[in-house]
Amino acid sequence: MNKNYIVPSEWSIIENGFDADNVEASESLFSIGNGSMGQRANFEEDYSGKTFQGSYIGGIYYPDKTRVGWWKNGYPEYFAKVLNAPNWIGIHIKINGTTFDLNTCKISDFKRELNMKEGWLSRSFTAEIPSGEKVEVTTKRFVSVEINEVGAIEYSVKAVNFSGAIEFAPYVDSGIMNEDTNYDEFFWEILEVIDGDNNACILSKTLKTEFHVATAMQVSFAINNKEVSATKETSKEEKKITHTYKLQVLEGDVATIYKYASYTSSMNYEIADLVEASFLNVEKAANLGFNALLASQIKSWDEIWKTADIVIEGDVKAQQGIRFNIFQLNQTYMGTDARLNIGPKGFTGEKYGGSTYWDTEAYCIPFYMATKDQSVAKNLLKYRYNQLDKAIENAEKLGFTNGAALYPMVTMNGEECHNEWEITFEEIHRNGAMIYGIYNYVNYTQDFAYIPEFGLEVMIAIARFWHQRANYSAAKDKYVILGVTGPNEYENNINNNYYTNYLAKWCIEYTVECLNKVKEDYKEDFDRVIEKANLTAEETYEWLKVSDNMYFPYSEEHNVYLQQDGFLDKELIPTDKLEASQRPINQKWSWDRILRSCYIKQADTLQGMYLFEDRFSKEELERHFDFYEPITVHESSLSPCVHSILAASIDRMPKAYEMYLRTSRLDLDDYNHEVHEGCHITSMAGTWMAVVQGFGGMRVWQDGILAFNPQIPEEWKSYSFTINFRGNTIKVYKSQTECKFFNESENEIKLIVDNKEIILTPSVEVVL
Amino acid sequence: MNKNYIVPSEWSIIENGFDADNVEASESLFSIGNGSMGQRANFEEDYSGKTFQGSYIGGIYYPDKTRVGWWKNGYPEYFAKVLNAPNWIGIHIKINGTTFDLNTCKISDFKRELNMKEGWLSRSFTAEIPSGEKVEVTTKRFVSVEINEVGAIEYSVKAVNFSGAIEFAPYVDSGIMNEDTNYDEFFWEILEVIDGDNNACILSKTLKTEFHVATAMQVSFAINNKEVSATKETSKEEKKITHTYKLQVLEGDVATIYKYASYTSSMNYEIADLVEASFLNVEKAANLGFNALLASQIKSWDEIWKTADIVIEGDVKAQQGIRFNIFQLNQTYMGTDARLNIGPKGFTGEKYGGSTYWDTEAYCIPFYMATKDQSVAKNLLKYRYNQLDKAIENAEKLGFTNGAALYPMVTMNGEECHNEWEITFEEIHRNGAMIYGIYNYVNYTQDFAYIPEFGLEVMIAIARFWHQRANYSAAKDKYVILGVTGPNEYENNINNNYYTNYLAKWCIEYTVECLNKVKEDYKEDFDRVIEKANLTAEETYEWLKVSDNMYFPYSEEHNVYLQQDGFLDKELIPTDKLEASQRPINQKWSWDRILRSCYIKQADTLQGMYLFEDRFSKEELERHFDFYEPITVHESSLSPCVHSILAASIDRMPKAYEMYLRTSRLDLDDYNHEVHEGCHITSMAGTWMAVVQGFGGMRVWQDGILAFNPQIPEEWKSYSFTINFRGNTIKVYKSQTECKFFNESENEIKLIVDNKEIILTPSVEVVL
Structure with missing residues (x-):
């Protein structure tokens, strides 16, 4: 069964009510990131239920020894893996001496929100612990876009029905394992555990690759919003350092901990400077304070949305879906560092190991090119050059x-x-x-x-x-x-x-x-x-x-190029003749049967026609679409978007919309029952393409001219998308009747709209 | 480099001189077996050098959890593996208190012999231990063909230059690991360790499959060939039981231990009876005594050779090679149990796990059919029926x-x-x-x-x-x-x-x-x-x-059937144009390059023509042989034999002989540098086929008539082979000039020799 618990909302991902069975899925969906670091939406406090703890730093990897059944000549000896990094969010909490753990509490009014407009994650709930104490908790957390080595947490506990002690024990823990290891090996070596006054740091390095990382924290406290000081007790272990603070509260009081944390790595610093740099980061963050950092965060995301937003009216779920995709793509990759790339799970999980697939070139570059400064796409290209x-x-x-x-x-x-x-x-x-x-x-x-x-x-x-x-x-x-x-x-x-x-x-x-x-x-x-x-x-x-x-290979009979030699020896039985019980075939059929069947996982011949659409006539596209799409099972998340775009360009809007729906909320509705492992980051770029290139009909061909041919699904009242085109921000509106283009710069831009050439000057408006 | 240390000998495999680098290879080559159990030629005494300890029981396996890089639908969850079984040969030896270990001794006159005619393994050598004591050691060991659950060891130590104590500590050890495991798991659970007077037994069972095995031992002693009694000290561990006996000797005395051992398994007994059955076995063996058991062993092997021997005159290495192959095939499978089959490594190693491949039907059945009673081949067929x-x-x-x-x-x-x-x-x-x-x-x-x-x-x-x-x-x-x-x-x-x-x-x-x-x-x-x-x-x-x-698929141009669709799209570059540095391609080339090359690992189209040779004309065979053989790299041990047979049948004797040479001593000369992992048992049947079907031209087609068309390589003076044909023993002689057939039964047998029909009566002699 698909999941269906995310509350539709235009700008937020929202979960109401606590369900332990959704914890791992939500940890993926509510992930936060700033392109340099990121993490799953794990709870700060202890949680004894099922959870997948994950925190990641862009570019820090480990070459795990290859595991195969049968070795083939030429196989690489290692599989470089995204590395689960030291935990900086953790805060052990005790209420009157009892460990606070949602898995053992009565919980009410649970709400989790990922605010995509402003770039933060929050939780609020009331919990009664086994010994009867009731607390109201509100938390807010983000990883800063501006200071991209820093994360901040505000964690407040209100003593609803008791007076007594609330113990906060923030910690940094480098004793973490990858969820995804081939031989259950530990990937980190801990070099130094450093204790400070109100701060602490662990210096650790990855085995083999020797990336050094300093993970620092600094904390402060408030009661009823007034800053207070608290007495620290330090517990220093081999791989972990914990500071324990006990705050005395009266019934109705709200105790708050602010935790600021920082990763600094040898990718950006001399090893000797790492610890100091990390301490400076948390000090700077603490001096600014949570609210100032948050204000800067909101501003950063506002800038991002300016050139990336897509507005859909009349379909809140579609609106939420496309914004989630744009948000996650930005959380994964900001484009400022040519050493980084776009992992298939971003900072939301570990599956598929390495960070870079051809997805980057085929699916992601168009998104980054159109929504950010051209230096970003250039950095992605330079990654390959390097x-x-x-x-x-x-x-x-x-x-x-x-x-x-x-x-x-x-x-x-x-x-x-x-x-x-x-x-x-x-x-x-x-x-x-x-x-x-x-x-x-x-x-x-x-x-x-x-x-x-x-x-x-x-x-x-x-x-x-x-x-x-x-x-x-x-x-x-x-x-x-x-x-x-x-x-x-x-x-x-x-x-x-x-x-x-x-x-x-x-x-x-x-x-x-x-x-x-x-x-x-x-x-x-x-x-x-x-x-x-x-x-x-x-x-x-x-x-x-x-x-x-x-x-x-070409078939005279069908008047189409053939996917490969011998393709017509197969039995061509369209997917609508396949019994539902047989799908998805990748779960129901053995691999050999899939291979000798005619069924296509994702666009192949049509992928070529999508990439070079300008070189094929509409009739050719129609012929090939009608030959291949009916035998395509779309069992890759990268398939429907390309078919949606082609369907739109040959005026098959119902098909285009059907295909679009298959990926737009892939993770939010957990179609593939695997969102607990992380989100499908790169296929999110495909959904963006379906909206902009498919419904928007926006393509740029070798002549450099931007073409628009917007059409929208009947289900939407109107929509608009914003792109960055050669330094200009262009907003494309489309309702049932009109389409407008705004050019915010002084430059003249030549466009083709419905085969007519149009010169864009500032705020030109074109009615189609 | 190939190994070249085995001394040519018509009936024995012999190693002269001790070389630690050859220990593992010799452990494979000198393996002994009786079709029901078998073992590598490990030393009885401790050995701290490199060694691969292995003892195996036919039919006892463990389903090891499948290991893959990437799971494909339909893969089995387990890979059933030949199971390394409890060690029954072990005897710790101390000379005046010092552990006797060849790895720490000065060794001279080392000789190891596997006597194939009589079915036993021996060692003799002089060794000086670090403390200066010198001993002459002779050992003999076999697994009984007649009592196929029993093995026997005679181990003699002569005190050359000292008087003092020789300590023998025979043991049974169930604490063994498979060399070949996917997850380094232990496959045995030890149920009972039983101590007796002069005997002991361990009852253990395999995890998951729950095969129960009782491994028992019983010992006796002699000094200067006179039986003596000795006082036992027992050491009972969780997985091992050891009896320690100290014998006092004078300079020049020879102390001998006789160790009899037995495996009984739940394949043949009720679990409750296993221990008793195993004790009875060793008691029976001890009562018979080593020499009587050995005499019976010699008789058993004499019976086997009667209907299986191949005599080659003028080429000792060829003689040794073919007898080694016949010997190992018999050691692996005797044909009395339809639950057993022919493992690719027999009882000589663990690689390739499970016991049965299509090799049995394609390569082994002809051998067993022609050298044993027809019930044996029938058992192999019934294995599949069951x-x-x-x-x-x-x-x-x-x-x-x-x-x-x-x-x-x-x-x-x-x-x-x-x-x-x-x-x-x-x-x-x-x-x-x-x-x-x-x-x-x-x-x-x-x-x-x-x-x-x-x-x-x-x-x-x-x-x-x-x-x-x-x-x-x-x-x-x-x-x-x-x-x-x-x-x-x-x-x-x-x-x-x-x-x-x-x-x-x-x-x-x-x-x-x-x-x-x-x-x-x-x-x-x-x-x-x-x-x-x-x-x-x-x-x-x-x-x-x-x-x-x-x-x-057929090529008009080449007038041959094509190995597969599209074969002619490849570049057909004959192997003699391949640089030596590129071979074997399975070590030098990546897998994709091998796949898209024209190079053939083993007979494919020609395999079909071999199986159904009677349905193809000589011209067709020649055409296909000339098309395919030049692009065949023969990188499977199963390849050269089929090509040798086809070459002989189209009168290409030099080619036939060249191909024959490539497998006849594959293991003895260690062509593939892997004999330390075990011998290539099933391909030995292919070598037998090359001699009998190829040089002998002996085939039986659907009409049931036996055809002979013997030719021999120029390098041989003469040769003969013996086969069992519908209950008759027929010996085929071939020198440069003549060929004789002997039929020992009364029945008339119709043969075809050089296209002439001949009725065989007893001792008919046909000059070709």
């Missing part, structure tokens, strides 16, 4: 030569850390996404200078890969690409996947096109890159032999 | 219905215990081998009655599987079989593997043929089977639609 050497090494391990690069399927630091041969070695279309990301960025921003400066080296290495990976088939007198897995992972080790072959051909062509342009316009860069890559014109002619003679 | 229900369950898990059966890739008790989707789910040709085994048996023995009694049920279930597994391809207007792995495991998830499609078609046809014959000649059985299987004539017509319209 890992080019590793991608070349990775290809060498698989037998490629001459600087050919294969970007990893999953990575933290550029090294491959996935180990499933049909994916790791064969799902090579990901390499194409790397160039597509550059292409998309350059089209959107018109920042062609990125290519001579960074992109070209990546492109050359990838073109080399495709050239080597294809082979000449004498039987076909064409170049073929054998033994691949396409985006549809329900087919493995297939030959001539249309999508892969198309991308390979395009990558070579686009690289040569850019080489020529760079030679013309950026002579100095050209010379530098050519020398570094040791590239000759002759070599590029060899590449073009492959791209000019690439084979594409 | 597991039919599990094979049907296994198919159901993969979505098959109506009693279709898929026999497991690897099994102990009929349940699948392999977990690699491309093998477990897709290497389904193994199902065809099940019927081929029956077909082969019936042709050889003419015991058609096996089919109505047992075989037919298996055949119907498999025919049903093939009918359901194929699907109609509208594009081809034929039936196709998609998503399989053929015998060549260097291709995965391919479509229309010629070998698989051929077997599928043949299985249906042969099943229908047998159904008709049984209907005609065994009406009662027919009615019983038909009712049990709920089979109708209509259903068989549906099967025949598939077999009559099966698709086979």
Whole structure:
């Protein structure tokens, strides 16, 4: 059963009433993050019920030893994992000597809220502990966007029916295990546990990778909103430090603890300076105080929403869903650090280990490009540029030569850390996404200078890969690409996947096109890159032999490109003829049966047509959509969005809306019964695309012109979305009857709306 | 580097000189077994150097929890493993109080011998211990073929340069771990440790499977060959019991311990009787005494060799190699128990877990059929018959219905215990081998009655599987079989593997043929089977639609059947153009590169032509051999034998001999640098086939007539082999000029030799 307990609300995620069975799901859904650090919505106080404790720091990982059933040559020895980091939120609480634990209390009026507009998490409830004392608790917590190493907690307890002692024992604990380990190993070594007056710090380092992290805390107290001092008792353990404070209260009093915490890591500091930096952070935070920090937090999120909000009227759940997605994407990645990327679970869980998939290029870059300054998307591209050497090494391990690069399927630091041969070695279309990301960025921003400066080296290495990976088939007198897995992972080790072959051909062509342009316009860069890559014109002619003679499987009978060789040997039974009891097939069928069936997990041939929609006629799109969508089971969270966009562009709005619904509230309604493991961060970008590119009809093609063709689902009264386009904020409105564009800058922007060219000047209004 | 330390000898495996680096390899090579139990050639005394201790009991296994990197639907939860069983050989020895350990001694005149003619293992050496005492040691050990629960050791120590105490402390130890475990778990629970006068026993049971095993020992002593009594001291631990005896010797005396041991298991006894049965066994053995037991052992092996020996003159290494293979096959499986089968490592190691692969049907049945009473091969067939229900369950898990059966890739008790989707789910040709085994048996023995009694049920279930597994391809207007792995495991998830499609078609046809014959000649059985299987004539017509319209990929250009669809898209570069540095490709190349290459691991299309050689013309065989063999890397120990046989049958004797050499001494010369893990038992049967079927040209086809077409390699002076054929012992001689057949029975046997029909009467002699 799907969960259905989240209260619809335009700007907040709200849970009313306490249900222990929802604790782990809520820990995921109410997660908070600031792009640099983040955490699941664990309780501050002790909780003896089922819980998944998780706190994460961007970029801090551990290479867990690979676990396989049967080793295949070429598998990486390690799988780099997001690392569960020291706990800084914890506060043991005792009421008159009894440990406060919601699992043992009578609870009423429980409310949890994640305020997305302002970027904070709160709880409030009344609880009666076993010994009869009743308390009203309110908590608020956030991780600061402005000071992105700092988190703050306000935790208030009202003594409803007693006078006595409320004991707060805030702590920092580095004795944590990853939920997701292959061999139940401990990943941290504790170096120092430092006690201060009203503060404390633990310096620990990760094994193998030797990331050093200082986790500090500082606290202050108030009774009835008046600051008070309290006497500390320190308990120092091997991996944990706790300060215990006992506050005496009278019936009706409210005792409050403010806890400020900080992570500093060796990614940003000298190791010798870590502890001091962390102490300075908490001191600074404490001096500012909780309310000032919160005010700054609200301002930061207001700035984010200005260029990212989507407003949907007439459908509160859709409104909540899309804002949740935008909010989580921002919590995961803010774009200020080219060493970070977008983990599939963000800071909400550990599953899928490494942080970076091709999802970044195929699904996330459009979101960040359109909602933030162009430096953010550029940082995502530079992440790959910085890992080019590793991608070349990775290809060498698989037998490629001459600087050919294969970007990893999953990575933290550029090294491959996935180990499933049909994916790791064969799902090579990901390499194409790397160039597509550059292409998309350059089209959107018109920042062609990125290519001579960074992109070209990546492109050359990838073109080399495709050239080597294809082979000449004498039987076909064409170049073929054998033994691949396409985006549809329900087919493995297939030959001539249309999508892969198309991308390979395009990558070579686009690289040569850019080489020529760079030679013309950026002579100095050209010379530098050519020398570094040791590239000759002759070599590029060899590449073009492959791209000019690439084979594409095609069916004359159906007048469509085939997903792969032999596709028509399958029994093509549409999904609506599949009994409900058989779905999802990935739970009901054995893997071989899935593989030999015609069923498609996520857009594959259609993924190519989505990426290059401008190169296909509407009739072609319709033909392929009608051939493939009916046999697509959409069992990847990345599937419905692409189909929604294509459906909208061929005027199938009911289908487009049906597909949109399948992901917009994927986590909030827990469609896949797995939200307790964390949220599906990257697929949230897909939902954003469905609204902006699909319903909004907003695409930018190689000519650099922005096209809009907005349509909205009948279920919505109106909607608008805001994008950032070459430094301008454009807001697109669409009700049943009109669409407006606002350009807040002085610049002229050329748009295409319904095939008409329009020059945008400030506040132009276009009625469609 | 290959090892090259085994001394050539016609009847023995001999190691001269002690080399600690060879200990583990020798532990494998000098293994002893009697088909019911067996063990690696570990030292009886303590050894602190590198060693792999292993003792095994046929049929006793443990379902180890499956370990995978990424779970696929349909994987079995457990992998049934050969179980390292309690140690019964151990004798702690002290010389004047110092533990005797070869790893700390000066050793000279070390000799180890495995006498294959008589079935025993011995060691002799002189050793000086660190404190200066010098001893001469001789040991002899065997596991009795006659009393197949019993093992015996004679261990003598001569005090060369001292008078003093020699302490023997024989023990039984159930505290052993499997070398091969997925999660480092202990698989045994110790129930009882029982101390007796001159005997002791441990009753333990396997976790989960609850096999109970009683391991007993009894000892006696002699000084200078005269029986003496000695005083015992018992040390009883949780998992081990030790009896310590101190013998006083004078310089020049020889102290001997005789240790008799026994395994009894709940496979053969009531649990309550196990301990007593084991004590009775050791008492019986001790009463008979070592020499009487040894005499019986020699007699047992003499009987075995009578119908199994192959004599090669002029090539001692070849002689030693083939006898080693015959010896190990017999040590692994004697054929008296239909619950047992032939593990890939026999009793010499643990790798590859479960005991039964399709190797049994494809490679081992011919050996056992030709060298033993026909009841032995029948037991191997009945093993599968007894597991039919599990094979049907296994198919159901993969979505098959109506009693279709898929026999497991690897099994102990009929349940699948392999977990690699491309093998477990897709290497389904193994199902065809099940019927081929029956077909082969019936042709050889003419015991058609096996089919109505047992075989037919298996055949119907498999025919049903093939009918359901194929699907109609509208594009081809034929039936196709998609998503399989053929015998060549260097291709995965391919479509229309010629070998698989051929077997599928043949299985249906042969099943229908047998159904008709049984209907005609065994009406009662027919009615019983038909009712049990709920089979109708209509259903068989549906099967025949598939077999009559099966698709086979074919190349007009090359005039050969293609291994699979799309094979000609590969670059066909013969192996002799592959640089030596690139081989073996399974160590040098990543898995994807292997998959998309043209290189073949082991006979695939040619495996089909080998099995059904009578259905192909010599020209067809030549064409396919010349197409496939040059791109075959023979990286499976099961590959060269089939190619050797085919090469011989198309008169390519140098090639046949080259291929033969690649497996005949695979373990003795440790070609693959892995003999320390155990020997390749099933591939030894392949070597036997190369000699008998290849050089001997001995095949039996469906008409039941035995054909011989002997040729021998130029390197051999002459050779002969002995086979058992329908109760007759036939010895085939071949020198450069002649070939003789001896028939020891009264029956007339029709043979085909060089296309001439010959009636064999006793001692007929045929000059070819």
